[in-house]
Amino acid sequence: MKSLLLVFCLVLFTWSVPVQAARLCSAPPDTVAGEARLTALFARGICEQVALESRHQDFTVLTQEQGMALLQDMLSAVVMRDSSEFKAFVSHAPDATAAVQRVSIQAVLRLASACPAASKLLVKMGIQMTSMDTTLTTAQQQAVNISALDICKQLAVADVAQPLSQRPAAERIVLYHEAVQRMLHSQHSALTAAFGDAVLTNAQLENKLWLNIDRLMFDQCPAVTGIIRVDLGIERMRVQEAATAHSQTALQPVAAPSPRPPKSKPAPHR
Incomplete structure (x- = not known):
């Protein structure tokens, strides 16, 4: 489960997400039955977790890694809270991993407009909210x-x-x-x-x-x-995960072959 919860953060870091992106979450078609409903549940649940955490946590002082870990913990709490609906959704998904990724990403994108309290956390995570250069002739x-x-x-x-x-x-x-x-x-x-x-x-x-x-x-x-x-x-x-795995494999030292015991000298013929 941990890998499924972490993956949506990694995907978001590869994109600059404009605030207008929240609009896509308002009425996306269900790729899997119940996807839109679960997206709404996740977004509302994360927003509630943000409100609770903001009472004793200053999001602006978090590092990007801390922000990602906190959001992951929030999503974990939401999944546990709505576990029966989550399990039912996953059981009907042809590709459970891809389905959870879509729901998680769409829920986080929805926070941009539906949960103002989350804006500081999203910015700290590196998700573009306001600095897109839209000055065009x-x-x-x-x-x-x-x-x-x-x-x-x-x-x-x-x-x-x-x-x-x-x-x-x-x-x-x-x-x-x-x-x-x-x-x-x-x-x-x-x-x-x-x-x-x-x-x-x-x-x-x-x-x-x-x-x-x-x-x-x-x-x-x-x-x-x-x-x-x-x-x-x-x-x-x-692609990035595959490249990372390949580079890590390439950097691993090649184990030295085990020394072979010296061959015994053949007994002299008598």
Whole structure:
């Protein structure tokens, strides 16, 4: 259980989460029956735990690791409190780990708007709340809006063909990347005209572009964006875990072979 509770924090650290992200949690479709209800229970329970902890704990003095540990403890308490509903939900999930990850992430995202008392803790954990650079020129705003709408429309077409919530996560990720590539092809001239030729090679400009596209996608297609955000976060976390495991294996010293006993000299022939 501990690994399931910790994993949502690791996923969140891989993303800058705008405050608008809370909107995705208001009405996401159930990937597993009861997911929306359990998300609401988790969010309310964590908020209640935050209120209790804030009476004797100053969140602003916590380190990031302490903040993550505290939030993990809060979620543990919520799971124990709603254990019967949690167990029932997990028993119906084809992939229990992925289902718990989605619910946990969506519950924490909901805190951004539904639980003001949690804002200091979320900021301490490194979750972006207010410092996103949204200062765009008129041309940049127009280019970003068209780009976000382009991706949303492509994903909406795919969703009509077969609901994204009923597809495997790997398939949704492929659909998203394909939509992004088609958008970049069709909007390349507009993006470079608005942001400059370096927009896809300069890390700062590129980060600004994608954060704002992501922000507008939450406005234009929040349910689809929410599902894919979680998919990408979990996938990135798995890649990072695999890379960490590989590096740790590579760094382990190779054990020296056990010395073999010296061969006995053959007895001289008589």
